Amino acid sequence: MRKRIIIIFIVLMNLCLLSSCYVDIDQQITVSGMAIDVGHQGKKYHVSVETVSVSDEKITTDVIETDGDTVFEALRDLIAISSKKLYFGHCKVMFLSEELAKKGIGEVLDLTIRDHEARIEMDILITKGCDAKDALMTDGVFSPIVCYKVDELFDTPEKPLGDAPAVHSYKVYNDINSDGVSAVIPTFKIISVEDKKELKLCGTGVFKRDKLIGYLDEQESRNLSIINNKIKSGLLTYKAEDETESFISYEILKNKSKTAIKFDDDNKIRVDVTIKTDVNIGEIDTKADFTKSDEVKKIAQNLENKMERDLYKLIDKAQSELESDIFGIGRQIYRNHPRLWEEYKEGWDETFKTVDFNVDCKVTIIGSGTFNKGSLSSHGKGG
Secondary structure, eight states: OOOHHHHHHHHHHHHHSSSSOOOOOGEEEEEEEEEEEEEEEEEEEEEEEEEEEEEETTOOOOOOEEEEHHHHHHHEEEEEEEEEEEOTTTTOOOEEHHHHHHOOOOHHHHHHHHHHSSSTTOEEEEEEOOOOHHHHHSSOOSSSSSEEEHHHHHHHHSSOOOSSSOBBBBHHHHHHHHHSSOOOEEEEEEEETEEEEEEEEEEEEEEETTEEEEEHHHHHOOOOOTTTTSSSEEEEEEETTTTEEEEEEEEEEEEEEEEEEOOOOHHHHHHHEEEEEEEEEEOSSSBBBSSSSHHHHHHHHHHHHHHHHHHHHHHHHHIIIIOOOOOHHHHHHHHOOOHHHHHHHHTHHHHHHTEEEEEEEEEEEEEEEOOBBOHHHOOOOOO
16 A cells, blocks of 8 residues: 555656646747847847748748847747747747947847747857848748758758858857957858849858957868867868969868967967868869879878968968957966966957967878879870
8 A cells, every 4th residue: 555655656746747838839930040130210129030830731931020129129029920929949040230240249149048948059140241131031942941951051960161160159158258269150141043042151250259340251261160170071272283273172081170378488478280181182183193102292291381371371360450369269378377367368369469370280181082193184185
């Protein structure tokens, strides 16, 4: 009898613990993504959301929008338009307009951290040269849901682009509220393809605190990922050595970057960046003969030199033009040398501009394709 009472008690406790709030699915609309612009008619924000509906196995999307002095106010006002509660559990991306980003995004990101329904892993994106709302109005490639397709661009297992890694809302929030690091956010622009408007990744936006101050193009963004050890795969295309009309495309198979921070006797900072990259030659338009080790070594050396050249260009841009620590050197000092960081913290923006960087790239060519020699166009017909 006592055993039966214990079992009944456990069952009742589980019923209480496993119960959840009742939500009528017919009274809510799924939001796939949102866009935030500068507000209209005296309001601070203009908020647009892409909603998804499924009926008769057909997926349809719609965009609804309104204004508010806070993002939260605008989202609540959308209920009056949709007549249903908006469900943000599947909201994948948040587009922020260039105009809004230049004014500051701190208050906007605050919602993603505080509101229990918002996903702290939303992809944060900047729209360049257009309103954020316009991104939701583009044509989804192979999918009617624009925001889900954009999310898949970053979330594929292969991550073939390597131009700009995704950044989630919690990371952007942490970066803009931390010392010794500047946030970078992927940037999209709208392009015309035949009679359609589509989104194209076009680099990254660079921030100082929560304000957009400049951009990195696709190549610069890829180089930033290389230095920051964020790149998994991607493509590098450079002119061949001494052949101005010939190019070689290298596929990144593996990349490992290490950053070592050193201090001179006068506490001047030196940063040694060591990069080891394994590549496969995807396409070549030269007379190179891969049966000869000297040829392979020469091509690898050429790639090392050009990678180092472009990485130094990026470092110079970060220090002299953007004046932003996009590499997180200050954050590394804070983590590894907290006492020294107290000396640099106040004037870090100025100190960062004087940091000496030393970049060393080591390239290993893993494969060179099926053929031993370059293309016929370089050898002439008939070999």
